[in-house]
Amino acid sequence: MTTARMLLVEDDAALAELLTFHFEREDFLVQHTPDGEEALLFARETPPDIVLLDWMVEGLSGIEVCRRLRRAPDTANVPIIMLTARGEEEDRVRGLDTGADDYVTKPFSPRELVARVNAVLRRVRPALAGAELRYDDLVMDTVGHKVRRDGQVIPLGPTEFRLLRHFLEHPGWVFSRERLLDAVWGHDAEIESRTVDVHIRRLRKAINAGGRTDLIRTVRSAGYALDSVQ
Template sequence: MAALQPQVLLVEDEPAQREVLTYNLEAEGFSVRCAENGEEAILMVNEALPNLVILDWMIPLMSGIEVCRQLKNRFDTRNIPIIMLSARSEEVDTVRGLETGADDYVIKPYSVLELMARVRTQLRRAGVAMAGGALAFEDITLDVESHRVCRNDQELKLGPIEFRLLTRLMERPGRVFSREQLLDLIWGRDIFVDTRTVDVHVARLRKQLTRFGGDNPIRTIRGSGYAIG
């Protein structure tokens, strides 16, 4: 399993801007998907939740403001950080962008280096770690490259499904994943697995996580799914 790459959705209709940002984001170690308009952005989020969205205000079919509003009003996407890009430099526009739910507002033209720094800041605030392919949540550490999981310095023995499940949960602390989303992420869309299988593996994972004591960090959200933290 390769080292984790935080997923960034870049929503930008200008090809030159899209190319420059994609190049710099990938150089920073991010996995980048691109959308050219608002409707495509919503479709791509529905396919796979990103860790962060870079969203241009002036895009075709659906404005960046409307995309932001929709994502922040949805239970499954409201915690995804959104950085709004805009040539609108008036204070009232900045306020409107932030009040719609954007986590940061960057005025064009901008420094690419500054934007990359803002991306890293938002990911840190969201609890997304990437250094060396390692994740941490409270007293739990997970190393993707070595497939090691420790809690309070005690190594845990996880099966491959439980390891992938914990990885997905720790990538986005506090984010609620439905059983269907976990099935798609862990088993893949082309394989039919009953949603109750998720419950079985969550139970096994919880057993391992509490093997040496400590509270159960995985929450069950009735009617929704599971989250860590």
């Protein structure tokens, strides 16, 4: 995996230190500032590969920083993930409309955030993300078409592999059966939604064998998510 440059804009010193630790452990080069104006200067001097941007920071607001990064030619295509305690739907929509690629509400798991950052980088900077998808002790080699958990190979059928890959690319996201059908089977597939339940059971049985922690969370009336918090 090629080292990725991250610009972290966060005015909570303790959280910034925690995130810096987690991302440097994953071989990111992290540049941190608590100030929106300084963030724009840093981004102009050395455009990062990804920006983690708190909504409420010193100086310029995160929303305004996001807007200006999108307007500048050198940073117009840099992925931005917003971090915020604001969880209302209209706030999330506003952040995404401003140009954010993803939106994470506090409190969050640093491990999930690392996975989300890697998922965004895979979509927009494939060379930075490498060929591995990871969550917890689960590792997928997308080139070798192999899955391991805690170092042990997990045999999966083609559909379960595609299903797991979709979850690994969107950790923590809840997907309805209909959205999973579209993503894994395709828009034209004439398959009943209960088919998803069958493949989820097969996937669960495979990756949770041996009494391991269940990494697939069922959300009543909503769908499924890759999430170790049950």
